[in-house]
Amino acid sequence: xxxxxxxxxxxxxxxxxxxxxxxxxxxxxxxxxxxxxxxxxxxxxxxxxxxxxxxxxxxxxxxxxxxxxxxxxxxxxxxxxxxxxxxxxxxxxxxxxxxxxxxxxxxxxxxxxxxxxxxxxxxxxxxxxxxxxxxxxxxxxxxxxxxxxxxxxxxxxxxxxxxxxxxxxxxxxxxxxxxxxxxxxxxxxxxxxxxxxxxxxxxxxxxxxxxxxxxxxxxxxxxxxxxxxxxx
Amino acid sequence: xxxxxxxxxxxxxxxxxxxxxxxxxxxxxxxxxxxxxxxxxxxxxxxxxxxxxxxxxxxxxxxxxxxxxxxxxxxxxxxxxxxxxxxxxxxxxxxxxxxxxxxxxxxxxxxxxxxxxxxxxxxxxxxxxxxxxxxxxxxxxxxxxxxxxxxxxxxxxxxxxxxxxxxxxxxxxxxxxxxxxxxxxxxxxxxxxxxxxxxxxxxxxxxxxxxxxxxxxxxxxxxxxxxxxxxxxxxxxxxxxxxxxxxxxxxxxxxxxxxxxxxxxxxxxxxxxxxxxxxxxxxxxxxxxxxxxxxxxxxxxxxxxxxxxxxxxxxxxxxxxxxxxxxxxxxxxxxxxxxxxxxxxxxxxxxxxxxxxxxxxxxxxxxxxxxxxxxxxxx
Ligand SMILES: Nc1ncnc2c1ncn2[C@@H]1O[C@H](COP(=O)(O)OP(=O)(O)OP(=O)(O)O)[C@@H](O)[C@H]1O
Ligand SMILES: [Mg+2]
Numbered sequence: 294x295x296x297x298x299x300x301x302x303x304x305x306x307x308x309x310x311x312x313x314x315x316x317x318x319x320x321x322x323x324x325x326x327x328x329x330x331x332x333x334x335x336x337x338x339x340x341x342x343x344x345x346x347x348x349x350x351x352x353x354x355x356x357x358x359x360x361x362x363x364x365x366x367x368x369x370x371x372x373x374x375x376x377x378x379x380x381x382x383x384x385x386x387x388x389x390x391x392x393x394x395x396x397x398x399x400x401x402x403x404x405x406x407x408x409x410x411x412x413x414x415x416x417x418x419x420x421x422x423x424x425x426x427x428x429x430x431x432x433x434x435x436x437x438x439x440x441x442x443x444x445x446x447x448x449x450x451x452x453x454x455x456x457x458x459x460x461x462x463x464x465x466x467x468x469x470x471x472x473x474x475x476x477x478x479x480x481x482x483x484x485x486x487x488x489x490x491x492x493x494x495x496x497x498x499x500x501x502x503x504x505x506x507x508x509x510x511x512x513x514x515x516x517x518x519x520x521x522x523x524x525x
Numbered sequence: 526x527x528x529x530x531x532x533x534x535x536x537x538x539x540x541x542x543x544x545x546x547x548x549x550x551x552x553x554x555x556x557x558x559x560x561x562x563x564x565x566x567x568x569x570x571x572x573x574x575x576x577x578x579x580x581x582x583x584x585x586x587x588x589x590x591x592x593x594x595x596x597x598x599x600x601x602x603x604x605x606x607x608x609x610x611x612x613x614x615x616x617x618x619x620x621x622x623x624x625x626x627x628x629x630x631x632x633x634x635x636x637x638x639x640x641x642x643x644x645x646x647x648x649x650x651x652x653x654x655x656x657x658x659x660x661x662x663x664x665x666x667x668x669x670x671x672x673x674x675x676x677x678x679x680x681x682x683x684x685x686x687x688x689x690x691x692x693x694x695x696x697x698x699x700x701x702x703x704x705x706x707x708x709x710x711x712x713x714x715x716x717x718x719x720x721x722x723x724x725x726x727x728x729x730x731x732x733x734x735x736x737x738x739x740x741x742x743x744x745x746x747x748x749x750x751x752x753x754x755x756x757x758x759x760x761x762x763x764x765x766x767x768x769x770x771x772x773x774x775x776x777x778x779x780x781x782x783x784x785x786x787x788x789x790x791x792x793x794x795x796x797x798x799x800x801x802x803x804x805x806x807x808x809x810x811x812x813x814x815x816x817x818x819x820x821x822x823x824x825x826x827x828x829x830x831x832x833x834x835x836x837x838x839x840x841x842x843x844x845x846x847x848x849x850x851x852x853x854x855x856x857x858x859x860x861x862x863x864x865x866x867x868x869x870x871x872x873x874x875x876x877x878x879x880x881x882x883x884x885x886x887x888x889x890x891x892x893x894x895x896x897x898x899x900x901x902x903x904x
Contacts, residue, residue, distance in 0.1 A: 346902065347899040347902055352901075352902075353899045373821065376816075377819065379819040380818060385817055385901070387901055388902075391811070391814040391901055393811050394811075395535070395536025396532055400529070404815070404818060408815070408818055408819050408824075409819075413528060
């Protein structure tokens with residue numbers, strides 16, 4: 294496999310349900326995500342983008358086909374190994390931010406480090422440094438409810454980056470935000486997340502931010518039917 | 526991750542307090558009702574417990590408990606005295622005559638008539654007066670609660686008179702007696718006088734109190750008495766238990782207290798379990814995010830258990846605290862005296878709370894463990 298490939302999917306299918314109600318959501322996806330790039334996954338609602346993202350992130354098992362992430366075939370990992378793999382190699386950004394409301398911004402960002410077993414104070418110190426460089430140095434001890442949507446998404450972004458994962462997956466990171474805020478979050482994502490040894494995969498509807506993509510994969514009814522290279 | 530669990534728990538004040546109060550309330554009810562129950566049962570044995578001079582009670586073989594006795598004869602007393610291993614044996618009268626104050630106030634009282642010569646069985650805790658004065662004619666010692674009944678709002682004092690079966694009797698002493706089950710005043714007098722007050726001469730001996738000879742076990746002497754006389758001879762603690770068991774078997778008291786305790790347990794479990802489960806369900810998205818980020822199931826189980834046990838511990842402490850505060854505040858109220866929070870009950874309540882907490886968290890743990898982390902991407 295090419296060393297510049299972060300994710301490779303071969304004939305990946307995913308069915309939900311049993312018998313009569315069985316639906317094929319992914320119908321043979323062939324797809325690659327490259328290191329050092331921001332790849333967008335776009336397509337109509339219901340086309341299977343979130344499902345594919347979940348399969349790549351190891352949150353759902355594929356029904357058939359092969360998914361290799363950072364050289365590791367996911368099928369070969371036990372449940373526990375999958376959890377460990379995720380916490381070392383993946384960063385997540387969600388549409389609804391999914392911050393823990395009872396934790397401060399810095400504590401939220403520290404969660405992936407705590408999950409890895411880092412002592413609390415060191416984890417929070419590291420998280421605070423990162424938040425400061427993302428421009429939230431004044432709001433380290435604010436709770437999510439005291440932050441604007443854009444600020445919350447920046448905290449979520451910091452949480453996805455803090456443990457320096459090699460693959461970052463984002464599902465609709467800007468669709469809960471207004472246009473300007475969405476763009477500024479994408480700018481931070483482009484400048485902080487994209488590195489030569491890291492891949493960023495973004496699922497989005499939001500055509501306002503397509504210009505941030507290096508590659509755009511179009512999903513249609515469970516398959517990827519077109520890939521565009523963007524010239525930046 | 527433990528501090529994350531604790532912050533999640535306390536983050537929602539209202540729900541946190543709801544959980545704590547559910548546990549506190551049910552701990553309080555369980556501990557309080559059990560304590561009152563045990564207190565009542567202990568009260569049935571007050572007169573047995575208060576007589577510390579003798580170790581063995583001898584009675585008619587059919588006797589079931591202390592409050593219903595068939596009289597023994599003087600001959601029985603002599604036969605007991607003749608048993609080898611008996612150091613001494615004395616008679617005890619126990620009856621429930623009516624006493625009347627000068628203002629017409631009357632009550633049945635527990636009258637204990639103790640051996641004329643030795644005064645064995647007389648009260649040990651005198652508050653006022655002297656036991657020796659029992660040797661005066663028509664004299665009694667009355668317990669504090671009884672004094673307050675006949676002479677309300679008066680300071681404890683001796684020299685007052687009461688009337689009993691046309692005898693004018695004089696209070697020569699005031700003692701502290703363990704609260705009796707039936708809340709009757711307790712009076713002590715000499716055996717010969719008690720028989721007079723009640724108005725019956727013959728066959729008035731309720732019990733024979735026995736001291737075993739040195740070097741012999743109480744059981745051994747009990748056995749010898751029974752074999753030699755055919756009477757029932759019981760160690761005081763055994764007689765106390767026999768009395769308690771009689772009340773447990775023959776009154777609705779244990780059932781009714783038992784029902785309250787069960788309800789406290791069930792309501793505690795259901796309310797705490799449900800609140801905790803709802804709390805978990807509402808935080809499901811957060812647990813999903815933690816699972817996606819890579820927190821193991823084991824860790825999440827630990828977090829939920831920690832949350833549940835913290836709630837259990839705080840709730841239990843509050844509940845038990847309220848319960849002991851209650852008994853502390855009511856300690857000096859005459860008719861509530863003697864009720865205490867037994868350590869056995871505090872321990873039992875802790876076990877019950879542990880059970881509630883485990884049950885409450887099991888459902889939540891199950892729900893979170895079966896949660897697909899992919900839910901984090903759903904809106
Ligand atoms: N757990 C599930 N069980 C059954 N069907 C599911 C499940 N998850 C997704 N689906 C179905 O799979 C299809 C694709 O869903 P998916 O969320 O991947 O689409 P999407 O492209 O992300 O859409 P959107 O743009 O609206 O987020 C939908 O028809 C959805 O109903
Ligand atoms: Mg989607």
